[in-house]
Amino acid sequence: MSSPLGPVTVLDGGWSGAAAADHAAHVLAAACGEGVRVASHVLADDTGRRVGLAVDGVAPDVVARHLDLLDGVRVAAAPDVVRAHVSRTSGRLVVFRGVAALVGRRTAAGIVADSEVDAVVGLAGCVVGDDDEVDTDDFVRPTWRAGRCELLVQPGTHGLRPFEVRHQVLCCADH
């Protein structure tokens, strides 16, 4: 699939959660080299819903060449996902420009200056100033919303912290 961004490849690894898809994204990005961008999206069909990856910034044949690094991953025809990815209406960025710089405590202005993030946005009631520090915990997953790349944050123990954190709360140990 082509787009103004260049071709977008959608990958379906049957990932049930973000963590497994993130791992695949990092493996793939390391192999594909500079300039690759990987975002997670939801893939839905009659069999259920799962996390998929949209990859751009690198030619599809390069992506295809590295798929054997990942178990059971196939290229999926997912025009909805491509559309959302290209129009930046949804998607959760895992590998993106400047991500390596978003570690430790960074100011909101610094995050915008040094990465693909267009804005640091607080959850309802949380106003973010340029100099406000975000405790990234070295884990940053901005999202696309209405054409912009936003890093959602909320008040935490040490100032602001990203809305999405590395460790999600498991619902219980039994299933």
Added chain:
Amino acid sequence: MTHQPPHDTGHSHDAGHTHAHDGHTHAHAEPDDATLAALDPSAADRDLSPGELSRRNLLRAAGIAGGPAAAAGAAGMVGVTPAMAEPGGGRPEGAPPQRPGAAGWLAGDHHIHTQYSSDAQYTVLDQTQHGAAYGLDWMVITDHGGATHARIGVELVNPDIRAARTRLPGTLIFQGLEWNIPAAEHGTVFVTPGRNEVAVLKQFETDYDGSVNNASSSTVANERLAVAGVQWLGQQMDRKRVAEALFLANHPARNGIDSPHEIRAWRDADPRVAVGFEGAPGHQAASLPAGYGPGSNRGYYGNSPGANSFPGYPPESYRTWGGFDWMTATVGGLWDSLLAEGRPWTISANSDSHVNWSDTSRRPDGSSSEQFARDGRYGDPVYAGQVNLAAGDFWPGFYSRTHVGAARRGYAAVMQGIRAGQVWVDHGQLVEQVEVLVRPKRGRGQGVTLGGTLQVKRGTPVEMVVRITPARRPNWAQFTPSLNRVDLVRGAVDPRPARSDRDTFTAPDTRVVGRWDTSGRTQRFELTRDLGRVEDPFYVRLRGTDGNVSQPGYLGADVDAEGPRLDPAGDSDPWLDLWFYTNPVWVVPTR
């Protein structure tokens, strides 16, 4: 049958009970001291003098102590929509009159885990004797559904529950389970005690649990399985295998996987069974700061959207607001969109106790997942010799309470009270009692209370009378909370938006329309609000707070200028941010 419910059967006054409801409640008469004591919900029977106890028993016989839920009952709560849609109104012929709740709220918790859950540890008696000591009248044991529980746990826990009923006479202890709702979150399912309680729960779990049946993903087929499960529970009532069965959805917004259309589908599958959701989740200690507590999010609401999440839910829905689930905390939000349909949907507040903050016990040596899978339970907890400050739960009754107006202290009566919507909830023992009465002005006809529908001739002026008893004794954190503000929420009833869009989760007309400064009140007080002449159907509900923290509501300051605050991650002390919420009262004009 040695372990019959202590109060539900065999009392001679039960048979003549309904006649009392057909009479007058004398709500405006001045009660004497013995009656006041007898009505005091904080006083256990053993605290009363013989004279007061005698008065209480008389009141119980008359259906006054314990409130009139059975009278309001299913008939009162079955909805406004039929009343508007059908000529003659929605109340069945001969339905008993709806009564104001005078007294006798029974506090409870429908979400409690024990050593029969793989992520919990306490015995049934550990949990229930704490809950009883902390003031609860009823509790539901809800161990997780799953392969092990369905195979043996659901049976093994039953003797422990029956033993606890004997050891704690007067405390109602239900057996339930925490259902992994296919395609969705968890929910409490429970039934009245009896010879079929285990059989019904076991068959339900085996056939309809999302984990047992590998039906967790948000597919159409799995959503249908959930609906079938609700219907099956209703059939067990129809066939009289159990007298009552209820389902309430737990922590509904935590992972964004209870979509609005699923909630509506459960409700519509059998509105006798699917009656509500947790207005506030448990795990309220989870946000105590690290070192003193787990340093997590309040309610363990710390996640972000996943593959099965409903895409329409905003990020803010994944967090608690003043300890309450976003669906309930948002004025004009999802809960209001259900109420605006004119359909009942109750809220609750529970502990979800697994492992309790500052407890000094632990699982015994030898506990493991293999051992649990083999035995269906962990061994009884042992003394740990240290304080567990990393646990995120409170004991049942310690912080969260669901107050139910029940016709009497009995299993079926509590369940009927919940179904009737005669429910209010609070945190930190913020208030001792809340009574709500909506009635025609100038005493023309009687009023109705929480969960009920007042039907009056179009154009009739109506008013709301609220009687609140503030906290008069310290809570379990050893301070007496101050109820500093009470808010009135009002919204129009219009079932059409939800008919065309089953995923709607806003009620555009609903907003905070009144606010009372109640600071400094230490004794029972009354608030009155003119609701105007009834031209169109609407509902009202109440909310109150200590007023310590707030922010504009999710839908903006025009809707809710001073709503609960989105709880900060890692450091928000639940004792310093207390709220109560009541269920609604509907008002519907007739010709």
